[in-house]
């Protein structure tokens with residue numbers, strides 16, 4: 032308001048100069064990698080050594096655990112992890128590496144009893160700060176999946192106490208302040224039940240919006256649906272019209288999370304179904320999850336490197352309404368993201384002035400480049416190029 036055209040030009044020029052000086056875009060590219068992917072067979076075996084230190088602006092290791100009110104990494108191979116982390120940061124001093132606590136299996140229960148009393152919570156927070164500093168991490172990502180009504184207040188309190196402790200540590204040392212982020216729900220009802228958004232907005236550096244798993248083998252009635260549609264499908268009515276990335280981003284923004292703190296989740300995996308009939312459309316009836324992938328080995332989910340193999344001889348359809356592809360071969364159906372859909376998602380988030388993209392997870396991209404013939408990390412690289420282009 033009231034800014035003259037000259038001011039705007041000066042601001043714009045200043046922004047361009049500062050982007051050039053940083054040598055990087057202002058958008059964040061946040062990349063989760065999982066501890067369990069190091070135990071996959073080749074070519075799926077992924078270790079911190081598989082990571083290009085210039086690929087992402089932020090890396091997040093998933094997941095740490097809580098034991099006796101202290102943060103721990105239970106991985107047998109933790110020493111190698113810590114070494115790999117120092118070496119990544121030596122190669123790229125601007126890279127930020129965070130640890131995530133929680134996850135689907137840990138659930139909400141995993142945060143109890145730590146979060147139940149102020150004493151155990153303070154002990155946990157003190158352990159987090161010394162753990163992060165000892166192992167050269169730059170921050171903590173809290174993946175409380177999901178607080179829901181029961182733990183809404185506890186979640187806000189935990190985040191607030193962590194933020195205050197990080198701020199205090201920053202004031203008392205000459206170190207950079209530790210970052211505090213959270214992996215958060217994308218389903219409207221879970222957002223309503225779980226988060227006091229205006230409070231969280233003050234304490235969190237950014238949120239990793241888990242904008243995927245909108246549809247999968249848990250649907251009742253069991254019908255095909257896309258893992259991470261960008262937009263509402265033309266069939267979607269009522270609650271179904273909330274199950275897409277556009278709605279989730281807009282809802283967080285509407286509830287007053289600043290848009291630059293909202294990082295759009297982009298999956299490198301698809302959700303698969305076994306079809307129950309000759310109908311292969313979205314909404315076709317399914318008899319169960321899709322067959323497990325040869326490397327990831329779980330029903331109903333395929334990594335991008337498995338999807339590229341599946342696509343040979345499959346029929347690919349691009350959904351014009353939801354702006355994502357799905358593929359069918361025999362009785363197998365998979366909804367996934369590819370280079371085209373992720374580029375489109377990045378353009379979308381930039382138009383809305385969101386803060387960037389968060390990848391779940393870089394170990395499910397075709398990180399070796401051997402499966403898709405699109406070079407190493409084709410999806411993450413496509414996201415990166417689209418974020419960087421002005």
Ligand SMILES: *[C@@H]1O[C@H](CO)[C@@H](O)[C@H](O)[C@H]1NC(C)=O
Pocket residue numbers: 069070078079080108111112115
């Ligand atoms: C342990 O981590 C190191 C470094 O990341 C890696 O080279 C090694 O293969 C890992 N070991 C196992 C059993 O995955």
Ligand SMILES: *[C@@H]1O[C@H](CO)[C@@H](O)[C@H](O)[C@H]1NC(C)=O
Pocket residue numbers: 096097098099105
């Ligand atoms: C996390 O820690 C708890 C308590 O020590 C333990 O029972 C559990 O097995 C750990 N979880 C994992 C995945 O290592």
